[in-house]
Amino acid sequence: MTTLIKRSNVRYGILLFLFLATVFNYADRATLSVVAPIMSKELGFDAEDLGLAFSVFGISYVIMQIPGGWLLDKYGSRLVYGTALIAWSLITMFQGTIFLFASPLMVLVILRLMMGAIEAPAFPANSRLSVQWFPNKERGFVTSVYQAAQYISLGIITPLMTIILHNLSWHYVFYYIGAIGVVLGIFWLIKVRDPLHHPKINQQEMDYIRDGGGEPTLGTKKDQPKLTLAQIKSVCVNRMMIGVYIGQFCVTSITWFFLTWFPTYLYEAKGMSILKVGFVASIPAIAGFIGGLLGGVFSDWLLKKGYSLTTARKFPVICGMLLSCVIVIANYTSSEVVVIAAMSLAFFAKGFGNLGWCVLSDTSPKEVLGIAGGVFNMCGNMASIVTPLVIGVIIANTHSFDYAILYVGSMGLIGLISYLFIVGPLDRITLTPSAA
Numbered sequence: 001m002t003t004l005i006k007r008s009n010v011r012y013g014i015l016l017f018l019f020l021a022t023v024f025n026y027a028d029r030a031t032l033s034v035v036a037p038i039m040s041k042e043l044g045f046d047a048e049d050l051g052l053a054f055s056v057f058g059i060s061y062v063i064m065q066i067p068g069g070w071l072l073d074k075y076g077s078r079l080v081y082g083t084a085l086i087a088w089s090l091i092t093m094f095q096g097t098i099f100l101f102a103s104p105l106m107v108l109v110i111l112r113l114m115m116g117a118i119e120a121p122a123f124p125a126n127s128r129l130s131v132q133w134f135p136n137k138e139r140g141f142v143t144s145v146y147q148a149a150q151y152i153s154l155g156i157i158t159p160l161m162t163i164i165l166h167n168l169s170w171h172y173v174f175y176y177i178g179a180i181g182v183v184l185g186i187f188w189l190i191k192v193r194d195p196l197h198h199p200k201i202n203q204q205e206m207d208y209i210r211d212g213g214g215e216p217t218l219g220t221k222k223d224q225p226k227l228t229l230a231q232i233k234s235v236c237v238n239r240m241m242i243g244v245y246i247g248q249f250c251v252t253s254i255t256w257f258f259l260t261w262f263p264t265y266l267y268e269a270k271g272m273s274i275l276k277v278g279f280v281a282s283i284p285a286i287a288g289f290i291g292g293l294l295g296g297v298f299s300d301w302l303l304k305k306g307y308s309l310t311t312a313r314k315f316p317v318i319c320g321m322l323l324s325c326v327i328v329i330a331n332y333t334s335s336e337v338v339v340i341a342a343m344s345l346a347f348f349a350k351g352f353g354n355l356g357w358c359v360l361s362d363t364s365p366k367e368v369l370g371i372a373g374g375v376f377n378m379c380g381n382m383a384s385i386v387t388p389l390v391i392g393v394i395i396a397n398t399h400s401f402d403y404a405i406l407y408v409g410s411m412g413l414i415g416l417i418s419y420l421f422i423v424g425p426l427d428r429i430t431l432t433p434s435a436a
Contacts, residue, residue, distance in 0.1 A: 022149035035170035051392020058384025061116035068121035069374025096174030097101025135212020144296020154285030243422030248380030251413030253299025291351030320353015324412035
């Protein structure tokens, strides 16, 4: 008599850790945007100072993408991600002490540069772990879950931060959010493992992942490829990936408006109290969360129904990009309800179409997923430098958010054009012998 052994589901525990780590990745980024209206008054920062403080994170974040990807391929996601989570959370805590220094803006800029550099491997690690732990047919859902973490961070953690800000002071926002991240990082290092080294995974789950197109042995081979310029070229100088990079830049531009200037927009342009800002800002974030989950599930459903990878991944992206343009409606109404509705619909759409990491996982050379993720994230997160600075300059020169909103809305249109006319069919890139 043959006994059937039930397949374990350890991969969902890994997904929970990916989700939580990404929540606090974005929470730590958003701390400054939440405290900015109060902190800037206390420390004398103007709009251009804030634009600089917001954007310097992106400078080091972008610069460290390829080195971060190399670290992931060399040392694995568990060690690199866990260590980074603890380190960037400590940096967050230190930001609460900038008032003690003679030049608080300079100290803030240095700390934000450090935090950006340390956070660089986070999303390439998410992508790499999703390939290690999940078959192709589940990857759209997995990507949508860890991508949706940013909306949960904005929707739940942002109101929590505004409560701390209202009842204590801006310093404690940095202290408390950073401390939670340190604890989470310790648990990550204890609990997260690669599939081959996890004590609770059984052979049935391992086979399920491998047979479905996952790579549970990724990073365990002794003959790991060395980083060469030819490898970077193979994932950069490629029409499909260039189009995906442009699309990711546009999506990230929309994200960074909400991560940086949105609370100040509600506070200054719409005259809301800081407590109201915290709760109102959570509404678009919740809409984005719902859109993000639906986009991933819909994409996987299309794949299971027999549609091509190109259709299953690109169709939600194109729909999301098109619908995100409705954010410009906010410029043509004085109604708070209509403004929040437009923002929420735009963020829902942005979430629905936010499948860039899934496309990357489906198309990048498996041998250099860390590097490929680093290049992709570097290109996308150029927006984390450009968007806060551009909006800061617009506000400083026009004393209005109108052109800033138009700039954000135009990103959806550019992303739509990129996916329609540049990306083309989606297919796995293979390294040529000269690049391996």
